[in-house]
Amino acid sequence: MESKEIILRTVTKLAIFIILAFAVFLFLAGHHNPGGGFIGGLTVASAIILLLLAFDIKAVKTGLPIDFKVLAFVGVLIAVTTGMGAMVFGASFLTQTFGHVHLPLFGETEFATAVLFDVGVAFAVLGTALSIIFTISGDIQRWKR
Amino acid sequence: MSCGVPMMNNLVILPLLIPLVTGILMGIYKNNLPLQRRVSLFSLAVNFGVSLYLVQWVAGSGIRILELGGWPAPFGIVLVLDLLAALLLTATALVGFACLLYAVHSIGEDKERHYFYPLFHFLLVGVNGSFLTGDLFNLFVFFEVMLFASYVLLSLGGTKIQLQETVKYAVINTLSSTLFVVGIAYLYSVTGTLNMAHLSVRIAEVGQAGFLTVVAVVFLIVFSLKAGLLLYFWLPGSYMAPPGAVGAIFAALLTKVGIYVIFRMYTLLFYHQPEITHWLMAVMAGLTMLLGGIGAIAQWDIRGILVYNVVISVGFIISGLVFATSDALVGAVYYTMHDIVLKALLFLLGGTVIAIAGTGKIKEMSGLIRSHPLLGWMFFLTLLALSGVPPLSGFVGKVLIIKEGLSLGSGHRGFYLLAGIGLVSSLMVLYSLLKVFINGFWGETVLSTEMEKGTERGLVFPCLLLTAVSLFLGLGAELLYPYVDQAIITMLNPGLYIEAVLGEVF
Amino acid sequence: MSVVIGLLFTIGVYLVLSKNLLRIILGTSIISHGANLLIITMGGLKNGGPALLGEGAGSFMDPLPQALILTAIVINFAMTAFLMVLAYRSYTDLGTDQIHELRGAHDE
Numbered sequence: 001m002e003s004k005e006i007i008l009r010t011v012t013k014l015a016i017f018i019i020l021a022f023a024v025f026l027f028l029a030g031h032h033n034p035g036g037g038f039i040g041g042l043t044v045a046s047a048i049i050l051l052l053l054a055f056d057i058k059a060v061k062t063g064l065p066i067d068f069k070v071l072a073f074v075g076v077l078i079a080v081t082t083g084m085g086a087m088v089f090g091a092s093f094l095t096q097t098f099g100h101v102h103l104p105l106f107g108e109t110e111f112a113t114a115v116l117f118d119v120g121v122a123f124a125v126l127g128t129a130l131s132i133i134f135t136i137s138g139d140i141q142r143w144k145r
Numbered sequence: 146m147s148c149g150v151p152m153m154n155n156l157v158i159l160p161l162l163i164p165l166v167t168g169i170l171m172g173i174y175k176n177n178l179p180l181q182r183r184v185s186l187f188s189l190a191v192n193f194g195v196s197l198y199l200v201q202w203v204a205g206s207g208i209r210i211l212e213l214g215g216w217p218a219p220f221g222i223v224l225v226l227d228l229l230a231a232l233l234l235t236a237t238a239l240v241g242f243a244c245l246l247y248a249v250h251s252i253g254e255d256k257e258r259h260y261f262y263p264l265f266h267f268l269l270v271g272v273n274g275s276f277l278t279g280d281l282f283n284l285f286v287f288f289e290v291m292l293f294a295s296y297v298l299l300s301l302g303g304t305k306i307q308l309q310e311t312v313k314y315a316v317i318n319t320l321s322s323t324l325f326v327v328g329i330a331y332l333y334s335v336t337g338t339l340n341m342a343h344l345s346v347r348i349a350e351v352g353q354a355g356f357l358t359v360v361a362v363v364f365l366i367v368f369s370l371k372a373g374l375l376l377y378f379w380l381p382g383s384y385m386a387p388p389g390a391v392g393a394i395f396a397a398l399l400t401k402v403g404i405y406v407i408f409r410m411y412t413l414l415f416y417h418q419p420e421i422t423h424w425l426m427a428v429m430a431g432l433t434m435l436l437g438g439i440g441a442i443a444q445w446d447i448r449g450i451l452v453y454n455v456v457i458s459v460g461f462i463i464s465g466l467v468f469a470t471s472d473a474l475v476g477a478v479y480y481t482m483h484d485i486v487l488k489a490l491l492f493l494l495g496g497t498v499i500a501i502a503g504t505g506k507i508k509e510m511s512g513l514i515r516s517h518p519l520l521g522w523m524f525f526l527t528l529l530a531l532s533g534v535p536p537l538s539g540f541v542g543k544v545l546i547i548k549e550g551l552s553l554g555s556g557h558r559g560f561y562l563l564a565g566i567g568l569v570s571s572l573m574v575l576y577s578l579l580k581v582f583i584n585g586f587w588g589e590t591v592l593s594t595e596m597e598k599g600t601e602r603g604l605v606f607p608c609l610l611l612t613a614v615s616l617f618l619g620l621g622a623e624l625l626y627p628y629v630d631q632a633i634i635t636m637l638n639p640g641l642y643i644e645a646v647l648g649e650v651f
Numbered sequence: 652m653s654v655v656i657g658l659l660f661t662i663g664v665y666l667v668l669s670k671n672l673l674r675i676i677l678g679t680s681i682i683s684h685g686a687n688l689l690i691i692t693m694g695g696l697k698n699g700g701p702a703l704l705g706e707g708a709g710s711f712m713d714p715l716p717q718a719l720i721l722t723a724i725v726i727n728f729a730m731t732a733f734l735m736v737l738a739y740r741s742y743t744d745l746g747t748d749q750i751h752e753l754r755g756a757h758d759e
Contacts, residue, residue: 038725069172069579070172070173072172073172073173073263074173076165077170078168080162080169084162123353128729132736136736137737156678159705198707226695231731282722286726288724289726289730293729293733296733299739303740303744305744305745307738308741308744308745309741309753311737312737312741312750312753313731313750313753315733315734316675316676316679316739319679319730320667320679320682322726322730323682323683326683326686326690327686327689329690329719330690330693331693333693333694333695333715333716333719334693339715449759474731511678571660
């Protein structure tokens with residue numbers, strides 16, 4: 001299935017990086033401003049859906065050989081584990097903490113355990129959204145035949 | 146704040162975390178079936194142990210709460226563990242274990258590969274979460290978790306009848322969930338809080354005026370849709386469709402969660418105008434029992450009969466709540482636990498019979514007791530227990546509820562009627578199940594061992610386990626009674642619940 | 652606002668009562684949007700201040716209804732996706748998308 005949409009493909013190749021960068025920005029903004037794991041994950045998902053539109057499903061699957069269902073489960077696992085981490089230290093479930101770390105490039109950086117939770121959320125959202133899309137689109141291809 | 150030691154309070158969340166983590170792991174290792182089976186069973190066994198410990202703990206030291214993330218109660222999310230929740234958690238873990246054991250032997254590899262175990266555990270997450278949660282919105286979230294798992298479990302396998310029933314079931318439940326959100330919105334606008342203890346305080350402050358009673362009725366509609374109280378029209382079709390083990394866990398748990406929430410809401414929040422809400426519940430309970438009974442008698446399919454029996458018991462439990470004396474509530478809680486175990490057992494037995502005979506129509510089978518005596522006698526015991534014959538487990542609940550109904554009858558004629566319907570419904574249960582027993586187990590043995598469509602190997606053990614539990618519930622009633630009695634004290638005194646959650650501030 | 656909510660519920664109920672499965676699903680979705688709007692209205696959309704505060708912000712509004720709606724929207728999204736797949740499956744397997752034909756037991 002060769003796509004004829006030359007404009008779409010060219011724009012996609014450029015836009016994908018902008019979208020992904022924006023996703024990272026949204027993800028990191030989440031601690032004090034609107035944004036976070038959920039939105040970040042959805043933005044990455046939308047980038048990949050754009051790829052799906054511009055190219056076909058096989059190309060995307062060979063380019064991204066990840067089982068998105070497993071990714072979703074891993075995401076939830078990460079989120080739950082960060083919650084349980086608090087239990088190990090004797091605090092209530094899901095208690096978060098933060099500290100300031102001095103990173104070489106960024107200077108004084110705030111680092112919170114909530115970010116770990118957000119990583120989990122982002123993975124879960126990304127995995128779920130994409131496995132829905134892949135399942136439906138895969139089914140339609142079978143239907144066409 | 147009655148925080149105590151947070152380390153200990155974290156135990157409260159274990160019944161939630163164990164199935165959640167297990168479910169996730171099962172999802173990641175989805176192709177390793179032997180591992181999945183073992184770990185699933187192990188996790189449920191652990192869960193059962195934890196629940197038993199929690200019962201002991203709460204009975205010893207009162208209601209326990211866990212403030213998630215350390216945010217204090219009316220603002221953060223709380224999990225509240227009182228004795229009622231702990232008892233139901235224990236029953237849930239036990240029934241889950243039995244159903245899973247049954248499923249391992251009966252569900253088939255194809256379904257096992259398609260996320261049967263993760264879904265099963267997520268269903269338990271939803272159920273346990275609904276028992277534990279201390280605020281209304283999380284109740285909605287856990288309900289959705291439970292319902293989602295149940296939609297997929299229902300459609301798993303994708304036979305035509307399953308698909309068609311899942312469509313109806315899912316649409317009905319989406320609508321009732323939306324109504325739930327609407328109710329939450331109204332309640333929030335009036336009280337400005339969603340924490341159940343805080344709500345109880347606020348409602349008591351403003352008095353349950355007309356508008357709040359309307360909200361109470363909206364919630365009654367929502368939960369009676371979920372519990373199958375009068376609004377049970379979706380229930381028979383969708384519970385008949387899935388395979389035996391799934392049907393058993395649905396029948397045992399899903400309606401009971403609805404019942405539990407009705408218990409909570411109408412003893413903790415909306416207890417100020419019983420002449421409206423409880424009267425409405427009384428009418429609904431009576432009609433549910435009657436219509437369920439008629440439905441059960443009219444059916445000639447094992448699954449149909451069993452499903453309508455679920456409906457009858459919902460009506461019966463709610464009538465215990467309507468009487469609302471301490472003895473009647475003890476009866477209702479006791480009967481709920483009994484019903485969780487027995488409905489699972491009944492559906493597992495029914496599933497086994499269908500597996501053996503290859504059909505659900507009771508006119509086409511007979512004489513099974515000769516080739517399967519154990520199965521037959523277990524079915525007979527279940528039947529007696531469900532209709533409330535004395536030494537067995539149904540008796541305690543029934544006698545308490547009906548006795549209270551009769552003694553209240555002198556105050557209001559309607560209570561006589563409700564108690565009477567309760568008695569008649571027991572007869573209907575007895576008749577409908579005896580019909581299965583007589584047709585299915587007595588008579589000429591038409592099926593020789595070679596002609597049977599399936600075996601009972603591996604299926605009998607979970608049934609035996611549940612039968613033993615049922616016998617324990619009946620014969621060991623004296624042992625259990627203090628716990629149930631203590632669980633009731635919280636239901637009758639909302640102040641205890643409020644004090645445990647909000648502390649002395651309010 | 653309340654008129655919009657009423658309209659959404661009316662349209663939703665009308666769609667749910669129709670016979671086409673797709674319309675029913677759209678109807679449930681629209682009704683849940685109505686319910687979400689109801690939460691916002693009921694939760695007091697009063698001063699239009701932001702829910703998330705920076706330091707030294709003056710007016711603010713109650714963040715709870717927004718949190719509730721976010722959750723409800725996610726659940727609704729997942730629900731609609733699931734129902735769509737289900738409708739698609741039942742269309743391919745049962746050969747119909749008319750709800751009144753999904754009745755009675757199929758002999759398999």
